[in-house]
Amino acid sequence: MxxxxxxxxxxxxxxxxxxxxxxxxxxxxxxxxxxxxxxxxxxxxxxxxxxxxxxxxxxxxxxxxxxxxxxxxxxxxxxxxxxxxxxxxxxxxxxxxxxxxxxxxxxxxxxxxxxxxxxxxxxxxVAQTAGTKTRITCTRKTTPGLRTVEKLAVLHGGGFNHRFSLSDAILIKDNHIAAAGGIRAVLDATKAVASHMVKVEIEVDTLEQLAEVLEVDGADNVLLDNMDTPTLIEAVKMTEGRVVLEASGNMKLDRIAEVSATGVDYISSGALTHSAxxxxxxxxx
Structure with missing residues (x-):
């Protein structure tokens, strides 16, 4: 390297x-x-x-x-x-x-x-993604006070960085969806206030939720949370490149090659910083 x-x-x-x-x-x-x-x-x-x-x-x-x-x-x-x-x-x-x-x-x-x-x-x-388009990215699961240097170390290893802070981008997770009244409600609210300079990502747990996200529009990226490999393959087919797909949840080293072969754009793993x-x-x- x-x-x-x-x-x-x-x-x-x-x-x-x-x-x-x-x-x-x-x-x-x-x-x-x-x-x-x-x-x-x-x-x-x-x-x-x-x-x-x-x-x-x-x-x-x-x-x-x-x-x-x-x-x-x-x-x-x-x-x-x-x-x-x-x-x-x-x-x-x-x-x-x-x-x-x-x-x-x-x-x-x-x-x-x-x-x-x-x-x-x-x-x-990163080595496990060879031959695919998938990029490896970290998360905000970093040591308090050391986020800058730990994310820098991810770059040194050939990976990419996710958000550095809550103000970097809008990331709508399951708790936001539950508290705000559903996928349509959170995306409509986001479109009403988000700057044109801010990317929007939304987390989904099922293909049904993914379908709703695609119908509503307003998300740049979709985080596919804790999906098995066949479901990830179907998610890639459903989106047809309309949004950036990030696979996340229990992404251990021995699963990376399999997940990257599905065609997702990113794999995020907190293990890069919390378990190294x-x-x-x-x-x-």
Whole structure:
């Protein structure tokens, strides 16, 4: 897998997240262990190494973490975010005051390991869609406060992003439909107030609901929730490309190839961000 070609986020967007994490880790009096055992003036070169294979994300954040601790550290990023790596590969070198490297180590590894895990799982999902038009997308099931970087990691894994917030698009779910009085009622209400710049998606559980959505009109996308594969195939036939179709609900890795073969446009999975295992990374002096 090659690195994604889009521009990285500006450091200033990511710095507040990293600064908060460093402040949490430093506690009320900083790294008392390092101050006690590392003499002033001791310098080292450390290597951030992959201890397993996967797809890397969080290298930009790791660099920010070390530089916030000590701007004089010399950092060489050898592998960019979005790159596939092998076990034992060196991703970054950090050279300078040993105390500074040690103080930034945990925060850098926490971010890079977590985000690389998301990117790696996303890449596995994407691989299962080979030969189809289906795109893999994440959801809002993210760690509070870390949505931006976790969704960035999905991009690094070759996936796509769903809404970042409730204000990005109109997504009408089953509870909205129940509370507002039905599919026609919610779509009519939406058409009355929605900006021409805002996309509208509506969730359906059955083909009968899908048929009603198509009759009423007003939806750009339809979320097909918890449908089995034969039902998804029929949904694709019914819509004939009139709306974008997103399959969702219990979308695990072992089902992605089958679902993408139905012809849906997107498969959304909360597992990308809420169930990804941390990629094993380590910092070695």
């Amino acid at each position: 090659t690195p994604m070609t889009y521009a990285a986020l500006p450091d200033l967007v990511l710095e507040p997240l990293v600064r908060n994490a460093l402040t949490e880790d430093m506690g009320t009096f900083g790294d008392i262990t390092t101050r006690a055992v590392i003499p002033a003036g001791v310098t080292y070169q450390a290597k951030l190494n992959a201890r397993d294979e996967g797809v890397v994300s969080g290298m930009q954040i790791a660099r920010i973490a070390f530089h916030l601790v000590d701007p004089s550290l010399k950092i060489d990023t050898l592998v960019g975010d979005g790159s596939a790596v092998t076990k034992g590969q060196t991703l970054m070198t950090i050279e300078g005051a040993a105390s500074s490297i040690l103080m930034g180590e945990r925060v850098a590894l926490n971010f890079a390991g977590r985000l690389s895990g998301i990117a790696s799982l996303t890449a596995q999902f 295992m941390t990629l094993d990374l380590g910092l070695d002096f």
